[in-house]
Amino acid sequence: QDNRISIWSVGDLGNVGLNGEYQGDPQLLCDIRHNGDVMDMQFLDQERIVVASSTGTVTVFRHHQNNQTLSANQRWEKAHYHVDQDTSCGGAACTGVICNNPEIVTVGEDGRINLFRADQKDAVRTIDNADSSTLHAVTFLRTTEILTVNSIGQLKIWDLRQQRNEPSQIFSLTGDRVPLHCVDRHPNQQHIVATGGQDGMLSIWDIRQGTMPVSLLNAHEAEMWEVHFHPSNPDHLFTCSEDGSLWHWDTSTDVSEKPSFLHQGGRSTTYFSHNTINQSVVSAWLSNDPTKDRMEITNLIPNQTLSVNSLDILGPCLVYGTDAEAIYVNRQLFA
Amino acid sequence: LTAYVAGTGEGGPSSSRLFVVRKDQDIYIQTLRKLFNESHGIFIGLQRSEEELAGKSRKAQLVQVSKNYRSVIRACMEDMHQAAILTRDPALHSQYSTQVSILSAMELIWNLCEILFVEAAAAGPLLLRLLDWVRLHVCDVDNMVHEVLSSENPSKHELFWNVVDVFVLQGRMDEARHLLSKEASANPTSVNMYKTLDDLMKKMPVPSLGNTQTLTEMELKWQHWHEECQRYLQDGTFASSSHMESICKILLGDEDAILEKKDLMTTWYHFLVTRLLYSHPTVKPMELRFYAQACMDLFLGGESSPEPLDTILMAAFEFEMHQVIKECSIALSNWWFVAHLTDLLDHCKLLQSHNLYFGSNMREFLLLEYASGLFSHHSLWQLGVDYFDHCPEYGRVYLELHIERIPLNTEQKALKVLRICEQRQMHEQVRSICKIMAMKALRNNRLGSALSWSIRAKDAAFATLISDRFLKDYCESGCFSDLDLIDNLGPSMLLSDRLTFLGKYREFHRLYGEKRFSEAAKLLLMLMTAHIAPCSFWMTLLTDALPLLEQKEVIFSAEQTYELMRCLEDLTAGKSDKQKFQDDDVETMKVEMLRLALARNLARVIVKEGTLEGS
Numbered sequence: 005q006d007n008r009i010s011i012w013s014v015g016d017l018g019n020v021g022l023n024g025e026y027q028g029d030p031q032l033l034c035d036i037r038h039n040g041d042v043m044d045m046q047f048l049d050q051e052r053i054v055v056a057s058s059t060g061t062v063t064v065f066r067h068h069q070n071n072q073t074l075s076a077n078q079r080w081e082k083a084h085y086h087v088d089q090d091t092s093c094g095g096a097a098c099t100g101v102i103c104n105n106p107e108i109v110t111v112g113e114d115g116r117i118n119l120f121r122a123d124q125k126d127a128v129r130t131i132d133n134a135d136s137s138t139l140h141a142v143t144f145l146r147t148t149e150i151l152t153v154n155s156i157g158q159l160k161i162w163d164l165r166q167q168r169n170e171p172s173q174i175f176s177l178t179g180d181r182v183p184l185h186c187v188d189r190h191p192n193q194q195h196i197v198a199t200g201g202q203d204g205m206l207s208i209w210d211i212r213q214g215t216m217p218v219s220l221l222n223a224h225e226a227e228m229w230e231v232h233f234h235p236s237n238p239d240h241l242f243t244c245s246e247d248g249s250l251w252h253w254d255t256s257t258d259v260s261e262k263p264s265f266l267h268q269g270g271r272s273t274t275y276f277s278h279n280t281i282n283q284s285v286v287s288a289w290l291s292n293d294p295t296k297d298r299m300e301i302t303n304l305i306p307n308q309t310l311s312v313n314s315l316d317i318l319g320p321c322l323v324y325g326t327d328a329e330a331i332y333v334n335r336q337l338f339a
Numbered sequence: 340l341t342a343y344v345a346g347t348g349e350g351g352p353s354s355s356r357l358f359v360v361r362k363d364q365d366i367y368i369q370t371l372r373k374l375f376n377e378s379h380g381i382f383i384g385l386q387r388s389e390e391e392l393a394g395k396s397r398k399a400q401l402v403q404v405s406k407n408y409r410s411v412i413r414a415c416m417e418d419m420h421q422a423a424i425l426t427r428d429p430a431l432h433s434q435y436s437t438q439v440s441i442l443s444a445m446e447l448i449w450n451l452c453e454i455l456f457v458e459a460a461a462a463g464p465l466l467l468r469l470l471d472w473v474r475l476h477v478c479d480v481d482n483m484v485h486e487v488l489s490s491e492n493p494s495k496h497e498l499f500w501n502v503v504d505v506f507v508l509q510g511r512m513d514e515a516r517h518l519l520s521k522e523a524s525a526n527p528t529s530v531n532m533y534k535t536l537d538d539l540m541k542k543m544p545v546p547s548l549g550n551t552q553t554l555t556e557m558e559l560k561w562q563h564w565h566e567e568c569q570r571y572l573q574d575g576t577f578a579s580s581s582h583m584e585s586i587c588k589i590l591l592g593d594e595d596a597i598l599e600k601k602d603l604m605t606t607w608y609h610f611l612v613t614r615l616l617y618s619h620p621t622v623k624p625m626e627l628r629f630y631a632q633a634c635m636d637l638f639l640g641g642e643s644s645p646e647p648l649d650t651i652l653m654a655a656f657e658f659e660m661h662q663v664i665k666e667c668s669i670a671l672s673n674w675w676f677v678a679h680l681t682d683l684l685d686h687c688k689l690l691q692s693h694n695l696y697f698g699s700n701m702r703e704f705l706l707l708e709y710a711s712g713l714f715s716h717h718s719l720w721q722l723g724v725d726y727f728d729h730c731p732e733y734g735r736v737y738l739e740l741h742i743e744r745i746p747l748n749t750e751q752k753a754l755k756v757l758r759i760c761e762q763r764q765m766h767e768q769v770r771s772i773c774k775i776m777a778m779k780a781l782r783n784n785r786l787g788s789a790l791s792w793s794i795r796a797k798d799a800a801f802a803t804l805i806s807d808r809f810l811k812d813y814c815e816s817g818c819f820s821d822l823d824l825i826d827n828l829g830p831s832m833l834l835s836d837r838l839t840f841l842g843k844y845r846e847f848h849r850l851y852g853e854k855r856f857s858e859a860a861k862l863l864l865m866l867m868t869a870h871i872a873p874c875s876f877w878m879t880l881l882t883d884a885l886p887l888l889e890q891k892e893v894i895f896s897a898e899q900t901y902e903l904m905r906c907l908e909d910l911t912a913g914k915s916d917k918q919k920f921q922d923d924d925v926e927t928m929k930v931e932m933l934r935l936a937l938a939r940n941l942a943r944v945i946v947k948e949g950t951l952e953g954s
Contacts (some may be wrong), residue, residue, distance in 0.1 A: 006369075041748075041749060041751075043751070086784075086785075087783070097749045113750055114783070114785070115785060135787060135823065136785065136786050136787030136788070136820070136823060137785065137788045138785070138787075155750075155788055156787050156790065156824060158827060160823075174823060176827050177829075179830060180830055181791075181828070181829050181831050183791055202754070227754060227758065246755065246758050307380070309383050309725070311755065327721050327755075328377075328379065328722075329372060329376045330376065
């Protein structure tokens with residue numbers, strides 16, 4: 005197998021065509037061989053990328069922008085492994101990685117959580133057997149707390165300051181313990197968490213209250229691989245799935261659509277202040293009645309065939325990759 | 340897989356054969372992956388496209404599909420060409436270059452099939468399409484054209500007349516006239532000659548694509564024009580310039596004159612189209628075969644024999660579709676081309692559904708072969724699945740066999756395979772794959788993962804196995820591992836009795852820990868009396884009852900105590916004498932202690948229950 009990490013450049017701003025679409029395909033700048041499947045990756049900082057491998061190794065690559073090359077900067081071999089090397093059937097894949105420079109947290113099929121620090125050779129902390137099932141994804145809740153999801157439908161909060169190897173809180177789905185594959189936290193409201201499951205269901209959790217999700221939204225027809233809140237426009241959420249679709253969830257409400265009685269009082273009311281609008285939009289994610297605060301859901305892929313495995317968004321730009329070995333870039337997301 | 344057969348000797352009673360089996364290398368060529376992926380998308384689109392569209396719109400749709408396939412081939416050719424230029428390794432360079440020429444041949448054949456079969460161009464437009472085809476594909480002369488056009492004084496260039504001839508041979512009248520005008524301005528003495536020739540070229544009637552004229556009209560016009568050319572030639576108008584005279588002869592369709600320019604045409608099919616342009620522009624599709632055969636014979640002239648490509652193109656001109664497919668299958672190393680072309684032709688309803696002797700029709704056979712080839716690749720197998728889906732007879736069987744053999748090195752890959760199986764109700768495969776994954780997980784001591792796989796497959800037997808493992812761990816270590824799993828089983832607890840027991844047993848421990856003794860007691864008893872607990876575990880349960888019996892406060896009621904005693908007796912009675920003999924002291928002591936505790940409890944509770952309240 006010849007797996008590679010590649011860096012692409014996507015057109016320059018001057019190259020806009022008739023409909024504002026970008027002419028020209030993404031250009032490959034540089035690439036480097038990678039051992040094993042790439043299960044997850046994230047930028048640590050402007051130059052470094054952390055990559056999780058199916059062999060259980062976590063590697064930090066550095067992108068040298070002056071001569072456009074990639075090099076392996078640091079590597080933690082066997083970050084994830086099964087205990088008995090003789091009977092273990094291959095390595096344990098590292099399934100998720102999250103960074104908060106200089107800290108790196110990884111989780112894997114071995115149910116292990118690792119806390120690394122860039123440039124430190126050994127792991128800062130390892131929680132062995134943190135979970136009896138596979139940990140599918142991890143994200144930061146606060147700088148010292150992380151969220152993990154596993155294959156028996158549990159969302160767990162871990163406090164890394166504490167020395168005990170137990171989660172500080174466990175949330176689970178109602179009903180069947182459908183495996184959860186992805187998790188993301190609202191960028192501004194830290195108590196709002198979204199997870200995606202094997203049955204394609206999107207769950208929104210309020211971790212301040214209760215141990216069950218606030219809302220369950222029937223979304224995809226197959227595994228939801230990734231869920232992301234838009235980092236600067238968090239009333240927008242994106243999910244992608246094995247069924248080949250990528251959905252854009254839009255809860256941004258139009259101020260003028262609010263019923264007229266709210267207009268009373270003019271300036272003295274606080275209804276239209278920015279903070280309140282933010283709050284009322286936030287509650288859109290937590291509200292149980294999707295008809296009250298209108299949510300628009302759009303499938304961004306017209307002719308879906310194979311699975312969309314991964315996506316990312318920044319500003320007006322959306323990138324996603326499919327099993328048809330294609331990468332798609334949409335630079336005019338909100339046009 | 341491709342197999343080569345070498346025979347020894349001529350038909351002896353047992354002629355031994357040597358088979359050389361070679362793995363299909365093409366799927367591993369990096370640049371071809373784009374071809375496979377993109378064509379997969381086009382294939383799926385075609386299968387899903389509406390069949391209800393009839394007539395012209397359906398044909399237009401199919402022609403578009405054909406063009407899409409061709410543009411994918413061309414894109415691949417581009418990439419391959421770039422790769423050939425950039426590589427420093429001579430072996431790779433030659434490999435890439437070979438691939439480029441193979442892809443180019445494929446596009447040539449496909450294009451011709453599109454014109455003749457998919458679009459089924461009628462007399463008139465047929466010629467125009469063939470002209471386009473030739474211009475697009477016979478481009479050995481492009482360099483020469485470019486050289487002359489970009490030179491300072493084109494008309495003085497030594498290859499000038501060659502380029503004019505090329506334009507005329509390919510029917511590119513405007514370009515030819517443009518070049519000639521340069522010559523005319525440089526040579527004022529022969530202005531009249533140029534004017535005449537220019538005029539003739541301008542007036543040449545060509546078939547039109549639209550409905551502006553009927554074939555008969557065109558034929559009439561063409562006849563007049565032809566006669567006019569003839570007159571000019573016979574009058575000796577062009578006698579002073581051999582170049583222009585030969586051009587005029589070409590315009591008249593003179594075979595020898597055209598054949599003289601053999602090197603400029605390079606191929607017999609170019610010769611064919613040029614001849615048709617200047618002698619039978621309204622050629623009908625069915626007439627092509629005669630001209631094609633004649634032209635090929637003339638062009639090759641007995642010096643060289645036809646190559647595979649020539650045979651394939653000839654078969655196409657003869658409208659022998661099956662022959663085309665057969666020849667391509669032999670000539671090409673990979674099933675890609677024939678599989679997709681046959682599928683398209685099948686959608687055009689052009690292939691008779693004559694069955695091959697082993698039951699499926701040709702389209703299905705080729706698709707099955709192609710898709711099977713994909714399955715030997717570690718990631719292109721996903722494309723193969725969709726191809727199998729569209730083979731009605733054997734697709735499912737092939738898929739069932741192939742999908743179980745995909746190596747599952749990560750859980751994510753297993754999940755993808757499972758999803759494919761579930762979507763197609765392949766329950767056997769789902770069970771088998773989940774069992775494999777669960778077994779792997781169990782061996783790696785990932786009990787939660789193992790349980791998760793059993794739940795997916797609804798495999799009660801395996802869930803029982805996992806629960807037994809938990810219980811065994813508990814008996815050995817005295818505490819539960821993986822509490823996060825057992826405490827949160829939820830409805831999946833009902834998958835197997837043993838699992839339910841595990842969940843309830845853990846609940847008992849929890850209740851005990853929270854000091855909710857009477858509830859714990861009730862639960863414990865229920866576990867035994869409702870036969871949820873396996874017999875092997877009864878001893879442990881009864882031992883767990885001991886601390887409850889020894890509590891200061893009476894917990895078990897009389898009824899419950901009787902039940903417990905009955906359980907104990909059932910348990911000991913079940914043992915044969917021999918077993919009782921083998922029981923060590925610990926066992927017998929346990930039983931003794933239990934009997935004692937139960938008796939004491941009974942005594943206390945009878946007194947308590949017998950006591951009147953309030954007194």
